[in-house]
Amino acid sequence: MTNATLVCRDLWKLYGPDPKGFMAQHASRPSEDAIRAAGYVAAVADASIEIERGEIFVIMGLSGSGKSTLVRCMSRLIEPTSGGVLFDGLDLLSVSPADLIELRRHKMGMVFQHFALLPHLSVLDNVAFPLEIRGVGRRERETPAREMIELVGLAGRENYMPHQLSGGQQQRVGIARSLITNPDIWFLDEPFSALDPLIRREMQNEFMRLQDALHKTIAFITHDFDEAVRVGDRIAIMRDGRIVQVGTPEELIIAPADSYVADFTREAPRxxxxxxxxxxxxxxxxxxxxxxxxxxxxxxxxxxxxxxxxxxxxxxxxxxxxxxxxxxxxxxxxxxxxxxxx
Ligand SMILES: Nc1ncnc2c1ncn2[C@@H]1O[C@H](COP(=O)(O)OP(=O)(O)OP(=O)(O)O)[C@@H](O)[C@H]1O
Ligand SMILES: [Mg+2]
The missing domain is CATH 3.90.1280.20 (CBS domain Like)
Known part of the structure; x- marks a missing residue:
């Protein structure tokens, strides 16, 4: 098995004084008024999605709509307040902390929003770093690291330091690093948003080429509908923590659920x-x-x-x-x- 399915059911992440107590008082379905009146913030509110095996599932929404929080809940980097996450059928929220770390190290790959490379390590050592954490010896980790570096088009730059690379090249190192453990699910949080448009397009093409070869199950965050259309099989649109609509690009354009979704699709290459x-x-x-x-x-x-x-x-x-x-x-x-x- 080289990829996994991921399901979120009725997922909530509330910030405030006593989120779990508050949820219990409201039978895990508080109204927006109750949340506001009690001074809570619902970063994720009642989100349900199913990401299929080998699918690129895009999550879109304005800044602050809950995209990063939702994706972090999917790997339990953030503990959801209530609801369920199923990783290939496994109830992720009941997994022990030790097992969770193992799962993340072996089965999940992540490229974070504003991620940074380790500045004192070469390209090769940065890419090999997840294997080093796992206790893989230098020789055993350098072979796959070199392969990954080649895969993302950086062969010959193995010994460069991060500051000697352009923004796009650094991004490729981050991508290679997130793939070195051959994850079953790959989370990418705005991986290309810091890049200028031309390089961004190049990276999108490269990403699609990689995916043609790897067929990963992917959750991909972006706030750019053009990018969502280029890379995504389906797109979920979030607003104020809620999933407003899920559909193919065509479905979102033909039948937007509301004016918020329509605003995203307005400039799309119809x-x-x-x-x-x-x-x-x-x-x-x-x-x-x-x-x-x-x-x-x-x-x-x-x-x-x-x-x-x-x-x-x-x-x-x-x-x-x-x-x-x-x-x-x-x-x-x-x-x-x-x-x-x-
Ligand atoms: N630790 C926290 N405490 C309180 N509120 C938080 C916390 N983390 C996030 N939030 C709030 O949750 C909401 C969702 O944040 P999140 O980072 O998921 O948004 P986003 O959609 O990823 O935005 P962006 O596009 O800017 O990255 C925001 O309103 C944010 O202020
Ligand atoms: Mg974010």
């Missing part, structure tokens, strides 16, 4: 995300239809074809059956926005 299925309509009786495009094709892939066609184009499901049509107007609505065509 033509790359929306499929023929999402924008098709029923053919009118006797309507002339030409050609056919697969229901899963993205608008950017067929826009020119529909634009150049005199008649609407058929949309076909996997079995080749016509399930609708796409016309020029539907494509234009995606390309220039519904408002301009209204």
């Amino acid at each position: 033509s790359k995300i929306l499929s023929a299925r999402a924008i098709m309509r029923d053919a009118a009786a006797g309507e002339t239809v030409t050609g056919s495009i697969p229901a899963t094709a993205k608008v950017c892939e067929f826009a020119a074809r529909v634009d150049g066609s005199e008649h609407p184009v058929a949309v076909a499901d996997e079995a080749g059956r016509q399930i609708g049509v796409v016309d020029r107007r539907a494509v234009m609505r995606v390309l220039v926005g519904a408002e301009e065509l209204a």
Whole structure:
């Protein structure tokens, strides 16, 4: 097994004088008014998510919405106030402290928000550090460390010190270090947010290349919807500690739960995300239809074809059956926005 599933059920993290007592008084379901009146902060409020094996699950939300707290509760770096966390079916909250440390060392990889490398250690020693903590000898740990350094594109820089590396290179060292123990689940808390846009994009591509090879189960925090769309299979949107909506990028764009979610998706590259299925309509009786495009094709892939066609184009499901049509107007609505065509 090279990866795990992770489930959070009704998870809460309250800060205040007596969180557990307060939760007990409210049957583990306090209202927002009760929380505020009693002077508590709900960093995570009643969050339930299921991360599937090999999935990149993105967590988004404004600053202070509870993303880091939620992910830290998933590894019990922060003790949740109530609720459950299942790591591959194992109830993480009942695991002993000693077992928890073992689990973290062997099965979890983490890249922290604003993480730092150890400044007095070389690239090689930084990457090998998690193995050193485990008591692995120098020779045995250097071989996998060199492999990881190569994997993240830093071969030849093994003996550099952190201050001799660019921000992006340091980030790669952090990524290599988090992967050296071959974790079953990988937590990344805004791993690229400190980087300028070009390097950031490069790192995202590199990350996707790594994931194509490794198929890890990943919880990935970002506050950038573009990044979420590029890397994520599904996206959870958080506000004030709560999960407002979980869905694929396309689902969030087509049916945002509220204006908060819609705000995140407003600037998204819709033509790359929306499929023929999402924008098709029923053919009118006797309507002339030409050609056919697969229901899963993205608008950017067929826009020119529909634009150049005199008649609407058929949309076909996997079995080749016509399930609708796409016309020029539907494509234009995606390309220039519904408002301009209204
Ligand atoms: N130790 C603490 N004591 C009290 N409140 C805390 C504590 N840690 C976090 N909080 C509060 O919990 C909320 C969620 O914080 P968290 O760090 O999870 O947010 P975030 O979504 O990761 O934000 P950012 O995007 O800025 O990293 C914030 O309102 C924060 O002030
Ligand atoms: Mg954070």
